Amino acid sequence: MITIRRTYMPLSTYPQAVPDEAIRSAAGFAAALGGTVDVTTFSVDIPRVQSPLASLVIDIPALVQAAEDKSKAECVRLETLVRGVAAAAAMNCASRKVLLSGVFEAAAAEARYYDLAVLPWSKEEATARDVIEAVVFGSGRPTILVPQSGHTTSKLEHIAVAWDASRVAARALGDALPLLVPGGRVTVLTVRDEKPLAGASIASLLASSLGKRGITAHPIEIDLRDRTIAQALQETTLAEGAQLLAMGGFGHSRIRDFVLGGATTGVFDDLRLPVLLSH
Incomplete structure (x- = not known):
């Protein structure tokens, strides 16, 4: 422990x-x-x-x-x-x-x-x-x-989790929950129109599972509209008043092979609040 x-x-x-x-x-x-x-x-x-020649210059x-x-x-x-x-x-x-x-x-x-x-x-x-x-x-x-203006001086009482039922999303959830204060709450975010999901109502399923563990949780299903997935997740997190967004980190470092997932790239390019990434 x-x-x-x-x-x-x-x-x-x-x-x-x-x-x-x-x-x-x-x-x-x-x-x-x-x-x-x-x-x-x-x-x-x-x-x-x-380089003796360069040293002359x-x-x-x-x-x-x-x-x-x-x-x-x-x-x-x-x-x-x-x-x-x-x-x-x-x-x-x-x-x-x-x-x-x-x-x-x-x-x-x-x-x-x-x-x-x-x-x-x-x-x-x-x-x-x-x-x-x-x-x-x-x-x-x-x-x-x-981000530069994204710190908090208080304990984490409300976190949001980007949930698509994947392994990395489950890991992000597991990494974020220990940071939540007793009695804190979780907002479960699922983007409906970004990619095929593992099933229907997966945000509600996770919220129900968290509730059985004594954690107050609320599911929200998001439509992208004209936004990127990173924008949609961050904007919804901020609108809900959560202090942290937890999500899986998809891809590999550009140091090795230049391949990153869309949500990860979007967060790296335009971070609007504290984001926990698990890979």
Whole structure:
């Protein structure tokens, strides 16, 4: 039995970190979940490439050293930033220096030692998405993405679950329920016109099953209309007042083979609230 929840938050610093407000939001959300939050900031070790001809034009070793020094200094700054988040008394910080090509795998590998990962999301920073994809698809742990303005300072009393009766949806449900406070409620969301479903009224079936377990649950069936599935799920979650959307993460990281499911791609491209992804 888990008595202390351990949450992990990796932060890359190269070529630059995600915006400070996104990090504050993620740290605040992670702290609100309770337990401890372990933050690892990654500085980079950039391999030196010997090129006498290039050195005649520009001092490449000096540029590489400057980039490494900037990355290291950013680690220190980010540690100060997350420690300043309200209610973050259980926030632990550490820094690791890894090869430039190894940041993403290092983050995924570390995440395996925790109950879940919480990551800041940024539409502008490609590195943020690379870290997210590496952890979602490579860690085997549930991962919560938090937008810049999407943190909560309260416990999770209401969550929404995207339900299509698939294995990954069931896993997302199982990963999200332990985060719900006693007496909390669940909204079950099923999109009717996106793909063939496993049967009729599957949202009601899950809501009934949750009710038999003592969890208040309400089913909602959604029509896409002119929206993407990610838009429909997020808009309905927000309209219902849920604090978190849990869904299965379909596909594989673009680091490996560039294949992602439509809902996952939509969330990565336009995150509107905290979303838990399980793969």
